[in-house]
Amino acid sequence: MTVATVETQLAAVEHEDARDSRKLGFWLTLPAQLLVLFIAVFPILMQVYISLTDWSPLEGIDWWQAHELWNTFANYTDLMEDDRFWSALGRTALVMAICVPCEFLLGLGLAILFVDNFPGRRFLYSVLLVPMMVVPAVAGYMFFMLFQSGGPVNDLLSLFTGSPVRIAWLSDPNLALFAVIVSDIWQWTPLMFLILLAGLVGVPEDQLRAATLLGASWTTRFFTIVLPRMKTIIIIALAIRVIENFKVFDNFYIMTGGGPGVATETISIYIYKVTQQELIWGYVAAVALVILITLSVVSAYAIKRMSQSRELNQ
Template sequence: MTQPIAAPASATPEADTSEEKRLGLWLTLPAQLLVLFIALFPICMQIYISLTDWSPLDGIPWYRAYELWIGLLNYVDLAGDPRFWSALWRTCIVMAICVPVQFFLGLGLAILFVDDFPGKRVLYSTLLVPMMVVPAVAGYMFFMLFQSGGPVNDLLSLFAGRPVTIAWLSDPDLALFAVIVSDIWQWTPLMFLILLAGMVSVPQDQQMAAVLLGASWTRRFFTIVLPRMKTIIIIAIAIRVIENFKVFDNFYIMTGGGPGVATETISIYIYKVTQQELIWGYVAAIALAILIVLSIVSALAINKMKGAK
């Protein structure tokens, strides 16, 4: 019956000639140079400043910062700066809690929303609201909510049956908890949105085929839906990891990094050093260190994504 048949070669687009590629390069060169300049200039400047002890109060313009050349001293200081390490560690903790919680909440919501149910549209719009709130405003909102005489304590009092007056924002551990809650509130919707987009794009007929082959919901989810969402999951997590590293507005407004340094993340630390201590050479060194860490995260994510394809 089935004789082996010469397979029709799949129609591949014919390769561009090298001439066309060269022309393309020339035409886009100005734009590429501009992008390169925009991206590279601040980094080069940052590297340069980080090797000096320059501060805007020194009275010399930044390009003459070489007069205050100190070599790698800023980096040596940084390595021995306990406040830097604690801020970095705290940022990692925030990230390690926020990203998984946001991911699983977002995934759960996406599973819920991939099918139709009454009231879906209204609920959908409501869920996206936090994302559209200006982070500073969200910060103030949570600042109010977590006051010792605020709604959170009122609610708890109602359940407890006696007045509760937890000092959310002045207890070091609880303050960290409070800022994490605000971050989760604000950014779970983004995770949800990205994951929903990914879930909707999983081909319907493949899911149908799996059902017809007798696959249960769980099997279908883990063998068809999740594997096909791999790329988008990596993107979503990478975005949130990077964003979490830079978290600032609502944290700063709720606690100012305090009490003490209990909620001081890396961004808040940089801000304080910049604005309050004005040692910009040192700031440049910190920023560069962070850039390197984030670049490694991005590279890993991109690498994973290539693997997924």
């Protein structure tokens, strides 16, 4: 028997063993896979089903009998003509367009400051992460108290201006939106800082040293070495915050309840009100599906960009 024949036989045995291992792994994990599939797929299928009906808890029938109130795509047609829905969606997009860039720039600036060691770094690092650890509902209550007419914000402004300031922050439509945006930036900038700091730490030191020896300025090193190496991390950070901004609810609802009027009514608050107060569950299911598809598209785009960035850096 030749050496080549022996090697061929060994390769065949190894291939057979690998195939048996894959089969065994598949059957061992099958129950868990089915459970995860059920948990993920069943609610979506149920939501699609309900969205095609006029069913609500007030109808006196169970959800699986919702076909008796079948309306095909009427809920989706109503959604396209619902000015309040589009207003809430536009307001959510506005909050996202302000919060995400601010959180990114502040987080990046802090990450650049903290990438090097300095006295008190660990203490300040811990302090900066505190807002992220606060429960969003608690953060909402904190800022609700801060922005009261007789609260600390007006007291601080009175101190600077030398005259009493009694701005009704949460009663004015424009100022209320500003207040809730400030609360979101305060709470989630630390998350952006943490992600971007991890990206900065991962930039190869040897490349930065070589560029420094060649006379490259800090700006040149940052834009030609650091940022390209951080592209994947930046996409991850932005994608997380864009998706989370679509779901913002706790602090906004506690601070203003979506008011005054609908001035701070984001898409999450809108869905909550329609679900709990108006009980139009079939319509809410249609709205939720549209939001789910939108966020799925954003996630898919972010994953595609991350894959492209990874291929370019390899």
